[in-house]
Structures are given as structure tokens and as C-alpha cells.
Amino acid sequence: MAAMAKALPVVAEREHPLPSIGFLGLGIMGTAMARNLVKAGYDVTVWNRTTSKCDALVSEGAKRGASPMQTAGACDITFAMLADPAGAIEVACGEDGAVKGLGPGKGYVDVSTVDGDTSKAIYKAVQAKGAEFLEAPVSGSKKPAEDGTLIFLTAGDKSLYDKVVPFLDVMGKSRFYLGEVGNGAAMKLVVNMIMGSMMASFSEGLVLGKKVGLDPATIVEVVGQGAIAAPMFAMKGPSMVKGSYPPAFPLKHQQKDLRLALAMAEDVAQPTPVAASVNDIYKRAKAEGLGDQDFSAIIEAYLLDPKGLNH
Amino acid sequence: MAAMAKALPVVAEREHPLPSIGFLGLGIMGTAMARNLVKAGYDVTVWNRTTSKCDALVSEGAKRGASPMQTAGACDITFAMLADPAGAIEVACGEDGAVKGLGPGKGYVDVSTVDGDTSKAIYKAVQAKGAEFLEAPVSGSKKPAEDGTLIFLTAGDKSLYDKVVPFLDVMGKSRFYLGEVGNGAAMKLVVNMIMGSMMASFSEGLVLGKKVGLDPATIVEVVGQGAIAAPMFAMKGPSMVKGSYPPAFPLKHQQKDLRLALAMAEDVAQPTPVAASVNDIYKRAKAEGLGDQDFSAIIEAYLLDPKGLNH
Amino acid sequence: MAAMAKALPVVAEREHPLPSIGFLGLGIMGTAMARNLVKAGYDVTVWNRTTSKCDALVSEGAKRGASPMQTAGACDITFAMLADPAGAIEVACGEDGAVKGLGPGKGYVDVSTVDGDTSKAIYKAVQAKGAEFLEAPVSGSKKPAEDGTLIFLTAGDKSLYDKVVPFLDVMGKSRFYLGEVGNGAAMKLVVNMIMGSMMASFSEGLVLGKKVGLDPATIVEVVGQGAIAAPMFAMKGPSMVKGSYPPAFPLKHQQKDLRLALAMAEDVAQPTPVAASVNDIYKRAKAEGLGDQDFSAIIEAYLLDPKGLNH
Amino acid sequence: MAAMAKALPVVAEREHPLPSIGFLGLGIMGTAMARNLVKAGYDVTVWNRTTSKCDALVSEGAKRGASPMQTAGACDITFAMLADPAGAIEVACGEDGAVKGLGPGKGYVDVSTVDGDTSKAIYKAVQAKGAEFLEAPVSGSKKPAEDGTLIFLTAGDKSLYDKVVPFLDVMGKSRFYLGEVGNGAAMKLVVNMIMGSMMASFSEGLVLGKKVGLDPATIVEVVGQGAIAAPMFAMKGPSMVKGSYPPAFPLKHQQKDLRLALAMAEDVAQPTPVAASVNDIYKRAKAEGLGDQDFSAIIEAYLLDPKGLNH
Incomplete structure (x- = not known):
């Protein structure tokens, strides 16, 4: 377990093309977090069960996803912010769930606050598709979400963690990588x-x-x-x-x-x-x-x- | 009830002579608080049941009091910092208690943490002698006491409060005057x-x-x-x-x-x-x-x- | 400490004259308890702060006491049943308190539920008059008090305990002698x-x-x-x-x-x-x-x- | 909801043949309960995961079941007493679970203490086979189980309740029929x-x-x-x-x-x-x-x- 100081996010001038980002779940938290990604200039596709909640972000530059599956299929890395364990499971593993759109080279980052068992169940499903998983519940509510000063408590695939650091740093002020899946949920x-x-x-x-x-x-x-x-x-x-x-x-x-x-x-x-x-x-x-x-x-x-x- | 921002203590150049200060009770807290008064150049007389605890402060410039009664009798304003209600009552109202040394024009400031009933009992005894009383329990422990960054939660005679402001500001970083006796204890x-x-x-x-x-x-x-x-x-x-x-x-x-x-x-x-x-x-x-x-x-x-x- | 099975109360045919009984405090419990003593044929003097509460018992054969002091002075053994420690102290040790009426050969039995400190304070005052003391809080409320099926948890002077056994057995179904004063209160x-x-x-x-x-x-x-x-x-x-x-x-x-x-x-x-x-x-x-x-x-x-x- | 007084169990002289009884789970409780059924002269088949626990009862007249499935298949009514929800589910719905042996005309009575959800899940599985279900957790531990003085808190199919009354009355001293499945678990x-x-x-x-x-x-x-x-x-x-x-x-x-x-x-x-x-x-x-x-x-x-x- 190790804490890392916030690296300043540098979005401009990259050698490699920017990864495309999916964002599932636009409640109070999700909307604010996705907005910060859009504002930072990233290619963001948003989805929410009540689709009208996507309108504002789409007007600000986001793409509209058709379903969790379609969104995860269309993006390199997909974030999910749901209200509870049942919602997190449904959006990841349900009928049109994100997992169905995942595959090798893709990553799924669940920033919902859930219990360790839920997190492990989603991890298993993501792994089975050859994709990478990171649980990354946040400490902080509406205001820090809007201000980009959340704290990320992450655990899971370290290589995915390394890839999402720039995005975490747009949405948050600090981040912790805590080892195996379940530790992020436990810390939260x-x-x-x-x-x-x-x-x-x-x-x-x-x-x-x-x-x-x-x-x-x-x-x-x-x-x-x-x-x-x-x-x-x-x-x-x-x-x-x-x-x-x-x-x-x-x-x-x-x-x-x-x-x-x-x-x-x-x-x-x-x-x-x-x-x-x-x-x-x-x-x-x-x-x-x-x-x-x-x-x-x-x-x-x-x-x-x-x-x-x-x- | 009103909170007041810390006024910078100005000890030098006064028209009137500095009031002399008594300090009863030299535990962890009392020692640090009395030391800050001595350091600030005040005329401080200290007393403690175990008299050896006075030695260091005396070597730093304090006078040695013979008893709570003698100390309160010799000083304009007497502070008391005891460990519990029983100690506070004993030092104020006991055989050689401070109250016996009080009289019109003098003030007694109890900075111990006690219950409201104890505070009111001491108040009554002090009043009976024609002196003024302030309860002033502190928020903060050893380090703030040493650093002079305590918070005083005072209640009682407002005119005494006004007189002791410079001393409170040497020992603390902020102070509240909370009205009638008992409110300081309650806030603490x-x-x-x-x-x-x-x-x-x-x-x-x-x-x-x-x-x-x-x-x-x-x-x-x-x-x-x-x-x-x-x-x-x-x-x-x-x-x-x-x-x-x-x-x-x-x-x-x-x-x-x-x-x-x-x-x-x-x-x-x-x-x-x-x-x-x-x-x-x-x-x-x-x-x-x-x-x-x-x-x-x-x-x-x-x-x-x-x-x-x-x- | 020892528990004793209920002895059948035998009131009739005694060699010695029956001791006279005082009863102080006629709330729900006291009234029912005193009534059982009156019904059993004892010589009972009752007192209550609100004197009208004595009327019913007086009409049933009790004498009316003028004060706790007068009642205790007129009776061999005085019982007291007050609502709380303050009441118990006041009736025993107050201005016209029972203690002032006590003396050698008399006994004072406090059946109130109080803390050990209160019990000990009353004990000390009773002892100072040369009288005997028993704390005897009861287990059981209105119905057992009426039915004479209370449980007495007694402590204090053993010789007084022995003397009051017949009265306890009229008011209760069992009794425990628990040793030193304070133990009855503690058990209760x-x-x-x-x-x-x-x-x-x-x-x-x-x-x-x-x-x-x-x-x-x-x-x-x-x-x-x-x-x-x-x-x-x-x-x-x-x-x-x-x-x-x-x-x-x-x-x-x-x-x-x-x-x-x-x-x-x-x-x-x-x-x-x-x-x-x-x-x-x-x-x-x-x-x-x-x-x-x-x-x-x-x-x-x-x-x-x-x-x-x-x- | 209705409570019923214990009817005296009358085992002898019936017009119809006695139903055969299965008993799954021979812990402290199950062993004592099954023994009372054997002693009462019923045709009892017992099963336990650790098969040696069946030995004593077999020597007292019980038949040995091969598995929950085989036992439930061979008996008219099967009782199950497991330690926790997981055990109850496993024995009812697992690989060789009792449900596989059930069918129309048969009854399954779960006397384990489980939560309502577990009870409902088993109910659903039993219903799907056309059999009847009763949840019947008991109040009482080892001694009442041995003495046949348990209290049954039943809920589910009323007709099965009516059929098992004689058996409940051998094992217990009273029984309550509480309506829909889940109420027995809740009462317990x-x-x-x-x-x-x-x-x-x-x-x-x-x-x-x-x-x-x-x-x-x-x-x-x-x-x-x-x-x-x-x-x-x-x-x-x-x-x-x-x-x-x-x-x-x-x-x-x-x-x-x-x-x-x-x-x-x-x-x-x-x-x-x-x-x-x-x-x-x-x-x-x-x-x-x-x-x-x-x-x-x-x-x-x-x-x-x-x-x-x-x-």
C-alpha cells in the first residue's frame, strides 16, 4: 500500500493518442466528475439510465452512449459511478452491462462505493473478458467532485491504475493504490x-x-x-x-x-x-x-x- | 454569547501598573500556562500542592506562593488550574483556600474543566467576598498550552473578563465570552x-x-x-x-x-x-x-x- | 451474604408487647406497604408530606404522625419509603427529620431505592443518635406491595434485621440480609x-x-x-x-x-x-x-x- | 396468526397408515428431536453429513438415509434441522438436496433458524416440485429438545401444518401457525x-x-x-x-x-x-x-x- 502525491495533470502534447473515456452513471457525483473530464478536453462518452441526465454534458461536448455495453465497447477506459452495490452489479454485469462491451486492452474503473464482495464479483467478470479492472471509490462528495478535489482509493490491476492516473488527477486531488481488489472498498x-x-x-x-x-x-x-x-x-x-x-x-x-x-x-x-x-x-x-x-x-x-x- | 477574535497582546508601555498574577495548580497544563505568563514579563506568583513543582518556574522568575489563600491575597488576579471538580473546590474553598485571600477589587479565574455546579459553587463563594469570578476552561492540551494557542471558554463577570484579556491572549489564541457562570463549563x-x-x-x-x-x-x-x-x-x-x-x-x-x-x-x-x-x-x-x-x-x-x- | 426463605409471619400470641411502627412516605408503594402492616394488626403511625394522603390509612386504624421527627420519636421502629435520594435524605436528616426523633433502642429502616452513598449518609446520622439502621430497598412494584409479596434486600445492623423480620414478612414474600450498609442499595x-x-x-x-x-x-x-x-x-x-x-x-x-x-x-x-x-x-x-x-x-x-x- | 394449545399426541389406533418421517441434520437439536420421534414409534429415516452421527439413532430403531434427496424421496414428510442459512439451503437445494426427492403429496418442514429470504427460497424450490412446505423454527435449546418441550413457530402451507401436528406435539409443548412463509423465521x-x-x-x-x-x-x-x-x-x-x-x-x-x-x-x-x-x-x-x-x-x-x- 502506498500513497502518492498528486501529479499535475498534463493533458496537452502527447505522443500517443488520448484514450477515449466512457462514464456510466450521472448522479450528483458522476455528473460533476464526468464534467471535469469533458472540461479537461478528453473524449468522453456518457450514459445514464434516465437518459435526460446526459443532455447537459452532451451539450458541453460529451458523446451519448446507448447502453453500458455500447459505451464500454466504444471506449478504451470506462468509469462507473452507481449509487449502491445492486446498481454497480447491474450496470457492469446486467443484460446490456458494460462487461459485454469489454475485451483485451480495455479497462473498467468502478468509482462507486460498494462492499468488497461486489467489487470482487465485478472484477471476476471483467477479468473473464480479458480486460483490466480497478476499484476506485472516492472520498469526498458534491463539492470536491465539482472542484476536482476528490480522493481516490484504488485497488486492482496496477497497470490500469498507471493508465488512469491522468484522469484521476483531473477529478481528484490525491489518490492511493491499495493493492488487491476489495481494499479500496474497505478503505472507503x-x-x-x-x-x-x-x-x-x-x-x-x-x-x-x-x-x-x-x-x-x-x-x-x-x-x-x-x-x-x-x-x-x-x-x-x-x-x-x-x-x-x-x-x-x-x-x-x-x-x-x-x-x-x-x-x-x-x-x-x-x-x-x-x-x-x-x-x-x-x-x-x-x-x-x-x-x-x-x-x-x-x-x-x-x-x-x-x-x-x-x- | 459572542466570539471574539484574538487581539494581539500588548504588554509593554501601559499607563497603569501591571496587575500581579497568581497561578494555582502546576500540572502539565498549569505549568505551561504559567510559564507563558512569566515569559511575557508578568509578575507571577505560583503555588502547587507538591511544592517542588514550583521550583522550575521560580528559577525562571516567578514568586513562590505559600498557600492558595496567601497567593490570592497577594495578587490582583488569581488563576487556578486543577484536575477535577474536587480539586477545584478544595483549592478555592478549602481550609487555606484562595477565597479566604480574596476581597473587593480582586479577581479569581478558574481555568479547570469542571461541571457547572462546581463552577457555580465557587462563584458564590468568590462573590460573597466581594471579588469577581470568571470560569474559563480551556480547549487544548499540552502542546497548545506550551505554544500559547489554547482556546478560552469564559463566563461570569464581564468586567473581570475585560481585565484578563491580555493574559488570556498570552496563553491562548482565541477566547469566547459565553455569558453566565456555567456556560463555560458546559461549552467545554x-x-x-x-x-x-x-x-x-x-x-x-x-x-x-x-x-x-x-x-x-x-x-x-x-x-x-x-x-x-x-x-x-x-x-x-x-x-x-x-x-x-x-x-x-x-x-x-x-x-x-x-x-x-x-x-x-x-x-x-x-x-x-x-x-x-x-x-x-x-x-x-x-x-x-x-x-x-x-x-x-x-x-x-x-x-x-x-x-x-x-x- | 445469605438468602433466607420466608418465615411465616406469626403476629399473634407474643410474650413481649408489640413494637410500635412508624411509616414515612405514602406514595404508591408506601401506602400499600403501610396498609398491610395496619391490616396485620400492628400499631402504625403514618406520615406524609402531603398530609391528605394519610387520611385513608388513618380511617383504617393508623395513627397520624405530625412530622418525621415526631413519628420516629413516638415509635420503636420507623420505616421510610421515599421517591429518590434527595427525598430520603430530607425526611431522615432534614429540619424536622426522623433522625432527630431517634435514640438508643430505636430502629430506622429505609426501604427507599437510593444509591449506596445516600444510604451510608443516613446510616451515619442514625448511628450518631445511638439508634440502629437497616437499608431495605424492595424488589417489586405496586401489585406485590399490595399483595405483600415484595422482596426485601436488606443490609446494616443485623440485630435490627432480626427485630423487623415479622414486619418484613407481612409486607413481603422473601428477604435477604446482605451484610454492610450499601449492599442492599447495590443489589436493588x-x-x-x-x-x-x-x-x-x-x-x-x-x-x-x-x-x-x-x-x-x-x-x-x-x-x-x-x-x-x-x-x-x-x-x-x-x-x-x-x-x-x-x-x-x-x-x-x-x-x-x-x-x-x-x-x-x-x-x-x-x-x-x-x-x-x-x-x-x-x-x-x-x-x-x-x-x-x-x-x-x-x-x-x-x-x-x-x-x-x-x- | 393464531396460537394453539398443545393437543396431546395420540399415536396409536389410526385409520390411516402412519406417514413416514425423514430427519436431516443431527446436531445437538436434531438428534434430540429425531430421537423423540423414534421413541414415539414413528417410522423415521435419519441423515447427517457426518454419517457416524446417525449410528446411535439407527441402533434405537431409525433407518439410515443415503442423502437428503434419497431420504426425502423415501419419506412422506421430511424435517430438516441445520445450523445456518447456508446449511439449510445446501441440504434442501444442493446437488443431492432434499428438493430433488420431493414431489406432489410430500411435505418438507424446515425447523432450522434462518432468515426469511432463505426460507422463501426453499419454499419456492419445494413448491416448484409440487410438494408442500412449512417453516417451523423452534424456540428452545438442548434440554427442551430432549424433553419434547420445544415451541414451534410455523408458517407456510396450512394443510401441511395440519398433517404434522402430531409430530410437532411429540417434539414440542406448543406450536403457533403464523401465516405466510417468513413469519416463522421472523418470530424466531x-x-x-x-x-x-x-x-x-x-x-x-x-x-x-x-x-x-x-x-x-x-x-x-x-x-x-x-x-x-x-x-x-x-x-x-x-x-x-x-x-x-x-x-x-x-x-x-x-x-x-x-x-x-x-x-x-x-x-x-x-x-x-x-x-x-x-x-x-x-x-x-x-x-x-x-x-x-x-x-x-x-x-x-x-x-x-x-x-x-x-x-
């Missing part, structure tokens, strides 16, 4: 497990502080100056205080990642009492109908006064 | 509750990652680049990976703060399931004999392999 | 901690079952036939299914006992993660306004549908 | 979730009591006399106090059931904070190597003194 789940717990703890502090008479905005400020200051608190805190949770990373996805992390802990019999407790709060929030809001809406699961923190 | 407990939870979650992630085959040092690196990067993780992570926990903030104190925060939540019937779960892990760590190590030793309570994370 | 807290956790787990099962399509009444029936059948489930289950929680043991008291048990666990650094989690749910229930209902109302804290389990 | 998981939580809470109480100076054996006695008395505490408590955990229901199976119950709760977004916390303790116990001991060994996960409760 570990990071998101910590993140989900931090957000719950932060919420707990804000709500408790409010209840004993402190100003939540001041708590955000105090937290922002000490050893526990984190960009996430600075970014989400002020809107949480206002009871606003515009979805950058939907709560239901955070809960899914906690669930997958807990399943991973189950497999190795590792106690994770805090994550177990945290997951239950996210479950409560989901049951209260907050699943589609930003995961910072977890604070609502602590508020017994329905008027929220700012009353 | 809220912040330390979040901190304790974050450290437990971080530990949980490191141990789980290790168990599924990731390199803990790489996890620390990945965490350090994203939305959850926090100075605490960067500072403690590398030594935690090595199984080293030199005490900056002892685990037993973190557990005490969690206990006090949970008691505060009890009083207002606020659910805090994550902190409750986190406190239990710290309790386990204490029971395993880790109380005197740094609170980052909480990771040991997750390690079932006695050889630690780095094996 | 341990038992109530298990009870609170069981009720929360049972509620969790009923609500989860309901949500996946099972009939909660059938769950109660299934539970009642296996290894986990407990009188509490049989007694409370059917009314919980109907959303009815007539207060036998108020939820706020169960939460208080969990809090005291957790504080006891803190003192000895014993991990109790389940009780910590359980306490938090009771706290949530209290915050939702369920404190005065029966503790079985904890199930409401799990119900996200405000219509309850029976819809 | 709910009951076992409550059971696992109760055992953890009981352990927590015993260990805490011990640590504050109470005699654990006395705690068991006190618990046994009040509202929370449960057969499980009476049965397991005394051996737990001695540090002995002879496996009736292995800890790893209890943990599996908690995991399945939590997954069920996830599916319906039902908060289950207590079960989440409890599961984590069982996970810790498993990680400490206690998986094959009785689930009452969970108490060991609370003991920080390796010498156990009885030192």
Missing part, C-alpha cells in the same frame, strides 16, 4: 464509518449544547478552532444550525455505508460499539423520513422539539 | 464530548481497517486529506499506529469529561446514545489500566490482540 | 438495571415484530412459553400491546435507577454498554413526556408511528 | 433477539454486582424471585457463576441470530439500539474465542479479570 467504508460517527457526535454536541443554553453557532465556532476542527464541521455546521440539509451526501447513503462497514466488522468479529450505536441513529433518521436529505440531517434524530435547533 | 464539556467520541470512532476505524488488511498508517493519511481531517488525527494518529500514547490529555480525564457531559445530558433529558456508548469504551480502557496514558490509548480497548496495532 | 440497583434492560429489549422485539408483520399479542404469547418467560412480560405485555401504561413503577424512577446503576459502574470502572444504551432510550422517553407513565411506556420511544403498536 | 429472530439481550443484561448485572461486593449466587437467587425471574436465568445462572458454559445454544449461533435480527430491522428501518449494542458484545466474545461455548459465556466479555466471576 472505514473512512465513511468514521465520518458518519463524527457527524453523529457533532450533532449530539450541538443539540446538547443548545438544550443547556449555549448558542449552537458559537459551538460550531469553538469546534472550528481546536484540535477537532474538521472541514466537514466548518462546511455543514452553519447550515445545520439553520436546520438546512441540502443533499451533498444523502443520509440514506451514509447509513448504507455504515451498514456495509458493520457487516465487514461482523466478518472479522471486530467490536465496533460506537459505529453500531451510530448506525442505529441513522436508521432512526431514515425511519423519520430524512433519508434523502444530506447526512447532516442526522441532527434531526436528536431533536425532540420539532421546531429544530434554531428555535 | 460539549467540545470534549465530541472530541472523545471522535477519538473512539477514529480508533474503531483504524482497528477495523487493520483487521481487514489495510495499513493503519495509510488510513491516517487518507483521513488527513478529506472532509474529516482534524488536527487531532494528524497529531495522534502516527503515534497510535505505533502503539505509543504519551499523555498530553490523560484518558481518565477524557472519561471524566464524558461522565460529566452525560450527567449534564441527564439533567436536561437529552438523548446522547453515541456519547453513552463512547463513555463505556473509555470505562473499559480505564478498567484495563490505561487511565494514565493519553486518551488516544482508547484504541487499545478495541485491540483483542495484545500485541497492538503495529503487529 | 443491579436488579433494576437488569429489569430496565429487559423491558427495553422486550419493547424492541415487540416493535420490530410488528413492523415486519407479526402480531404483537402473539409475540407476547410466544415469549411467555419459553426460556425467557418472565412474570413482568406476562403482566405488562398485554397492556403494552394496547398502548396502555398505568403507572405501577413510573418510567422516571426506572431511569433514575439506571442512572444510579451506571454511576455505580463508573465508580468501579466496569463496562456496562447495554445498560448505557438502555438508559439513553429511557432518557429519550422521558424527554418525550413519558416520565410519569409506567416504565413499560419505554416502548413508545421506539414507535415512530404516533398511533402506537395497536394500529 | 424476534424472540432470540430478546433472549440475547436478556442474557447480556443479566451478565452485566452479575459482573457489576460482583465488582461492588455482592455475591453473584445471591444475585441469581434475588433475580429468581421477582418480576424478572425467567427459566433461562434459573437454568444458566448457577453455572455462569461457576464460569462453566456447556454449550446448549452456542454463542456463535446467538450472535448469528442477532445479526439476522439486526438485518431484518435494517430492512424496515426500525431503530434497535439495545440489540445493536448487545450484538457488539457478542461479537467481542466471539473475537475472544468464546463462539463455541454456550451463549451464556457472554459474561466473559465483561470480565476484565481473566480469573472469572468466581474468584
